[in-house]
Amino acid sequence: MADDALFEFLHMEIVSHIYKEQQSGKGEMDNKDRAVCVSVLEGMGFRVGQGLIERLTRDSPSFKDELDIMKFICKDFWTKVFRRQVDNLRTNHQGTYVLQDNKFSMLTQLSSGKQYLDQAPKYLAFSCGVVRGALSNLGMESVVTAEVSVMPSCKFQVVIQKL
């Protein structure tokens, strides 16, 4: 329990540090500043995701296809990292996947509903990076974005980059 809290508190600190550092000296942040923050957090997540998936797949058999990897991400990986399984996985069978988590662990610390909806992207950048890093280490380059309409529910869109 406290271990989760340790991670969550540290994550909050990092988000706040990175936004403060980008803002320092300026009055308001513009979209470019916000993009820099998201990119820094996403990059951290990417490397963390790479490290985590390496540990998690150490004893796993190899995967048979892309969908098999996505299922592993939605079940085993999500449970270990975000403490529950993805509620719903959809795909267009052309490299786009939508992962819906109705109670996303990185948002449960924030009030539910719509009040702080504009704050959500701050707290999702790291997680998007984690997913992208994990997939990358399994040989799938992707673009991962997140979308929230009502907290703490969250939809991740994964678009695989075909070579």
Place this chain on the structure above:
Amino acid sequence: MADDALFEFLHMEIVSHIYKEQQSGKGEMDNKDRAVCVSVLEGMGFRVGQGLIERLTRDSPSFKDELDIMKFICKDFWTKVFRRQVDNLRTNHQGTYVLQDNKFSMLTQLSSGKQYLDQAPKYLAFSCGVVRGALSNLGMESVVTAEVSVMPSCKFQVVIQKL
């Protein structure tokens, strides 16, 4: 297991980010730069420690004295945050405490022995802050420093600031 890893990987990322950001544009870091990094990490730890102790003591009875608080930190708090108890607690009964952890969790990822000894302070600043934050929320203002002679063993010195 993965939750611990999640925290550890994130901690590594933040240490590396803060050192890189301080170094950017300069060749070598001087002592002042290093002090800034340590102070930023310590500050993050401080706020995390405050948050953690609040959760951990929610259902605890109140403490009878300073030593009682230190024992709680060495047992319950340490176990929750650093995954083991402190091995040895000493005090001069004048407000100075030395907490020895022979296998400190934040150092077990680094090679043991003396090879990377000069890197240890980077990875201890956050923890010193955590301890100081926890004590501060229990009404004890302190200065917390850490000292490593052989990894992964670590000695924390807590000096209580009398008002």
